[in-house]
Amino acid sequence: MRFIINEHSIEADVDVRTSLLDLLRDHLGLTGTKKGCNQGACGACTVLVDGERINSCLALAVQYQDREILTIEGLGTIGDLHPLQAAFIEYDGFQCGYCTPGQICSAVAMIGEIRRGLPSALTEDLALEQIGFSEDEIRERMSGNLCRCGAYNGIIEAIRATYAEESAQEREAAA
Amino acid sequence: MSILDSAKQAMMGAIVRLTPDAPPDPLIGRHGAVGSQLSRIDGPLKVAGKARFAAEVPYDDLLFAAVLFSRVARGRITSLDTSGAKAAPGVALVMTYQNAPRMGAPKIMGESPMAGGPSNLPVMQDDRIHWNGQPVAVVLAETQEQADYAKSLIRIAYEVEPAITSFEAAKAHAHPPESVLGEPPALETGDAEAALAEAAFRVDNLYRTPRHNHNAIELHAVTVVWDDGSLTIHDASQMVHQTAWTIADMFGIGEDKVRVISPFVGGGFGGKCMWYHQVLAAAASKLAERPVRLVLSREGVFRSVGGRTCTEQRVALGAKADGTLAALIHTGVVAMTTHNSCPEQFSFPARHLYAADAIKLAQEVADMDMLANTFMRAPGESVGTFALESAIDELAIAMNIDPIELRRRCEPEKDPTSGAEFSSRHIIEAYRRGGERFGWHRRNPVPRSTRDGEWLIGHGVATATYPYYRMPGAGARITLSADGHALVQIATHEMGMGTATVQVQHAADRLGLPIHQVSFEYGDTTLPMGTIAGGSNQTASVVAAVRAASDALFDELLRLAGNSSPLAGLKADELEARDGGLVSMQDPTRAENYAAILKRAGRDELAIEASAPPPIEVQKYSMHSYGAQFCEVRVNETTGETRVSRFVGSFDTGRILNPKTAASQFRGGIIMGLGLALTEETMFDERTGRIMNPSLAEYHVPVHLDVPHIEVIWNDIPDPHSPLGLHGIGEIGITGVGAAVANAIFNATGKRIRELPITLDKLL
Ligand code: FES
Numbered sequence A: 001m002r003f004i005i006n007e008h009s010i011e012a013d014v015d016v017r018t019s020l021l022d023l024l025r026d027h028l029g030l031t032g033t034k035k036g037c038n039q040g041a042c043g044a045c046t047v048l049v050d051g052e053r054i055n056s057c058l059a060l061a062v063q064y065q066d067r068e069i070l071t072i073e074g075l076g077t078i079g080d081l082h083p084l085q086a087a088f089i090e091y092d093g094f095q096c097g098y099c100t101p102g103q104i105c106s107a108v109a110m111i112g113e114i115r116r117g118l119p120s121a122l123t124e125d126l127a128l129e130q131i132g133f134s135e136d137e138i139r140e141r142m143s144g145n146l147c148r149c150g151a152y153n154g155i156i157e158a159i160r161a162t163y164a165e166e167s168a169q170e171r172e173a174a175a
Numbered sequence B: 001m002s003i004l005d006s007a008k009q010a011m012m013g014a015i016v017r018l019t020p021d022a023p024p025d026p027l028i029g030r031h032g033a034v035g036s037q038l039s040r041i042d043g044p045l046k047v048a049g050k051a052r053f054a055a056e057v058p059y060d061d062l063l064f065a066a067v068l069f070s071r072v073a074r075g076r077i078t079s080l081d082t083s084g085a086k087a088a089p090g091v092a093l094v095m096t097y098q099n100a101p102r103m104g105a106p107k108i109m110g111e112s113p114m115a116g117g118p119s120n121l122p123v124m125q126d127d128r129i130h131w132n133g134q135p136v137a138v139v140l141a142e143t144q145e146q147a148d149y150a151k152s153l154i155r156i157a158y159e160v161e162p163a164i165t166s167f168e169a170a171k172a173h174a175h176p177p178e179s180v181l182g183e184p185p186a187l188e189t190g191d192a193e194a195a196l197a198e199a200a201f202r203v204d205n206l207y208r209t210p211r212h213n214h215n216a217i218e219l220h221a222v223t224v225v226w227d228d229g230s231l232t233i234h235d236a237s238q239m240v241h242q243t244a245w246t247i248a249d250m251f252g253i254g255e256d257k258v259r260v261i262s263p264f265v266g267g268g269f270g271g272k273c274m275w276y277h278q279v280l281a282a283a284a285s286k287l288a289e290r291p292v293r294l295v296l297s298r299e300g301v302f303r304s305v306g307g308r309t310c311t312e313q314r315v316a317l318g319a320k321a322d323g324t325l326a327a328l329i330h331t332g333v334v335a336m337t338t339h340n341s342c343p344e345q346f347s348f349p350a351r352h353l354y355a356a357d358a359i360k361l362a363q364e365v366a367d368m369d370m371l372a373n374t375f376m377r378a379p380g381e382s383v384g385t386f387a388l389e390s391a392i393d394e395l396a397i398a399m400n401i402d403p404i405e406l407r408r409r410c411e412p413e414k415d416p417t418s419g420a421e422f423s424s425r426h427i428i429e430a431y432r433r434g435g436e437r438f439g440w441h442r443r444n445p446v447p448r449s450t451r452d453g454e455w456l457i458g459h460g461v462a463t464a465t466y467p468y469y470r471m472p473g474a475g476a477r478i479t480l481s482a483d484g485h486a487l488v489q490i491a492t493h494e495m496g497m498g499t500a501t502v503q504v505q506h507a508a509d510r511l512g513l514p515i516h517q518v519s520f521e522y523g524d525t526t527l528p529m530g531t532i533a534g535g536s537n538q539t540a541s542v543v544a545a546v547r548a549a550s551d552a553l554f555d556e557l558l559r560l561a562g563n564s565s566p567l568a569g570l571k572a573d574e575l576e577a578r579d580g581g582l583v584s585m586q587d588p589t590r591a592e593n594y595a596a597i598l599k600r601a602g603r604d605e606l607a608i609e610a611s612a613p614p615p616i617e618v619q620k621y622s623m624h625s626y627g628a629q630f631c632e633v634r635v636n637e638t639t640g641e642t643r644v645s646r647f648v649g650s651f652d653t654g655r656i657l658n659p660k661t662a663a664s665q666f667r668g669g670i671i672m673g674l675g676l677a678l679t680e681e682t683m684f685d686e687r688t689g690r691i692m693n694p695s696l697a698e699y700h701v702p703v704h705l706d707v708p709h710i711e712v713i714w715n716d717i718p719d720p721h722s723p724l725g726l727h728g729i730g731e732i733g734i735t736g737v738g739a740a741v742a743n744a745i746f747n748a749t750g751k752r753i754r755e756l757p758i759t760l761d762k763l764l
């Protein structure tokens, strides 16, 4: 089977029962993606496929051949962190750090959803082209990513600080 | 406790009280790295996905494990058919009691300082079943998929025996435990029942709290390997040395033959101590002669790693007309097993919080056939404060006075049960500051008087409290290099509390070095033994050990410095560590840096190991942390749904070492408290003894949208009797939250709910 992971083409010969999560963790050594339940209930295993977030524990690897898979390792590295990764450190958006890669990947895709105008259960005006970055809007959209350490406040601050700033810069550039 | 033991303890107490105080830690008043908002030093690793957890350690030739659990609560295995599983593709072996290596039963935690077993049941040694969910077989295969599939082919038959799986039935035979964490299970001063009967105001009610599971997001996992009779366990552990010792003891090998390594723990909360999976993985790996990775499924965690037990508590308060207490009664019973010892010390808060003329406290346990229960964040205090602090609120309402004012009137001068002086107690100040921040004076005390459309709004408050502990026996090693770098080593634990970060801050100040010149190693049994991560004791214990090692280091440096040093003739207590060296406190021109001392002595490095002095302070003083938890809820009148809209936690926990990581710890505790208050319950089928909701989809921990911005503030008043003036803060955050929420719900709706969690149905 052939996979495109973090812009690299990778060949792997695995059991068809293997989940995308186990492919990453047990077969490819990409252990940044975490397993918290293996049942789609915690979000620790979130990765991006063609820019959209999925729970990789609920995905069979065999179905994701030739798709663009992005994991935490592809988002940034210790020497070259993605701005959101840096913001998680600055705003203390984690304690044990186990849910963190999933939170970060989920947030990156979630911002894309907001920008594309996809409403959430809390979006009041479905006709709006630009959905706001209110705290509750982000909370609702991030509620599939559990954090038992309870770093929720820091996570929301990190996301808002990163993207509120970016949005402001974009608006400035446009104007 | 025997009479002799009690007499010995009383004598010890008297001796300790006469012992003079140790001089306060000289760093208490100093501002340096301690107190700064240093970001977590393991942050880059964690956000980049590069922190390697126990299930992520690679080995060639690794086998993957799957564990099968019993479906009956009590009985014995009558037949075992593993032939299908053994013949399945990729399977290396199937382990059951019939072929497992012979091992002794684990020694229970608390039995000795090194024992860490969750219960004293043998692990897969016979056909006996003791709880519904007991591991009965382990499959090892080349891949996880193969192991999981093969597990499904195992056929087991049981002979079922009658089991006690109903709390009601078990309560009929409740009895006092031998001790409650070394304290007597029952205490009585005066005749509390009589005082209650005569009191001008009375409340007397039962409160119930359910079972809980820690549910750290990281699943319990180990990667183990045997090499020439020595066992290495890559574990997620909050007690590396005790795990190693207990497993070595079970296998009958030397303690030095087992190494436990645990650099990162994906959340612990009391749940990542020693359980069965480490033993099963080690045993199976021994049989297979290959390295093994065992990751419990989420269901497997519920089945084989214990949680917090359920409680039923009576709190009765009798007040005099002036609002002081005539009687305080807190009694109750919790479920436990005959093979463990963890009586959920719910009566502890009442031992220290309020002055009362007569006090009666008693704890009992009811033996059930279930998985051994265990410690979970603030065991005892979390659920004990729910009952006690709900009752205080009920009394305030009965007396028509403000609940904070009632607490002020009941404030004791000395510890109400031990009579000891408080080392540091500023609870009223925490209430004052918290109340100001929350806007308590704007609260309408009349229930059901504030609304916003269909949402009823209410405000509640409760006291948080948790003891200060420092465990004896922690040692640390400091290695100073000629380039002026210091390495501090101690086998302690980082589960997200910020241990690695604040200990670097501490060592930097202790040694007078900049932060980047200090590194800290922990989580490995090859290092000096530290302390378990439990009872919020770790920071105090580690600081005391590192201080002891640095004192010894300074003595040795002075010796090495010799007569040609500017320090010649000075004694260690005349010096302070500053700017990478030692400086005379009297005459700062007399100074020499570490590099120069080592160079002149011809040394590349200097390594010193020392142990902390015994924790005399806890025997001499009543040492506790306090807090005031303020909560605003919105309860939907139509659906009964409760949303927490505001929360302020105001804490009195000695000195705060790192405001950034401390705020997160307080918040984390409060959020777990919101779960305890509103959503969390491990559902136990009283017919079969089986846990019914073993998944994160059905056990509801708080999610993003359940959690508002939580404000945390603290007094930051150092405790003069603790290392650095600090108190551990890992557990206090969860205490009082259940009652603060329940009290707010009462204020919103006029409904008093005395049974957790406060789900919608209870409010309709
Ligand atoms: S591991 Fe995939 S959602 Fe929990």
Ligand code: FES
Pocket: A093, A094, A095, A096, A097, A098, A099, A100, A146, A147, A148, A149, A150, A151, B217, B266, B267, B496
């Ligand atoms: S940081 Fe520990 S679970 Fe989120």
